[in-house]
Amino acid sequence: AQSVTQLGSHVSVSEGALVLLRCNYSSSVPPYLFWYVQYPNQGLQLLLKYTSAATLVKGINGFEAEFKKSETSFHLTKPSAHMSDAAEYFCAVRSYNNNDMRFGAGTRLTVKP
């Protein structure tokens, strides 16, 4: 069965600092991996996804993530945090033979001025 672990339920960075949100996955077959962002009282919005093409994936709002098979990781990064990046971030995994998408518990990002 596939699963996702997000290390760190809360991450706090200063405005302008590097953002690094960690995600490790478990899947017995090649996975599709996703990062979503959720603002308060809203649904989830896709930031980026990995679908077995390029291992470095660029998304919206300056975010990117790198698929590392050897480390079973898909960490999300952004070079310079902005106040508007404060939100909850979810990593998700789905395998090519399964409709069930599994989400991590989420990481709440706080950006300090």
Add this chain to the structure above:
Amino acid sequence: DTGVSQNPRHKITKRGQNVTFRCDPISEHNRLYWYRQTLGQGPEFLTYFQNEAQLEKSRLLSDRFSAERPKGSFSTLEIQRTEQGDSAMYLCASHRGGLADTQYFGPGTRLTVL
């Protein structure tokens, strides 16, 4: 706005009452999903439709829960005899098809059971 709408946005009900939520997906999307999200957790898969056929149900979906998508367009999720443990955000998502395709999420319906 992703194009997926959900109604109502908020529902407060008393324990034991029945509630029904509606999801309107993006019109050309034939796949529709329901998820439940509790505080501090990620969304958990409940059920999935391809057109009008309900193809998968999670073990989380007890007998008190039923979902329909009668014409392959909008979907409803009904919870009978609500319990306090049903309090959560119920999210709907849709996509065109293909497991690599993006799921577009609605804003959710927040259910509070008193």
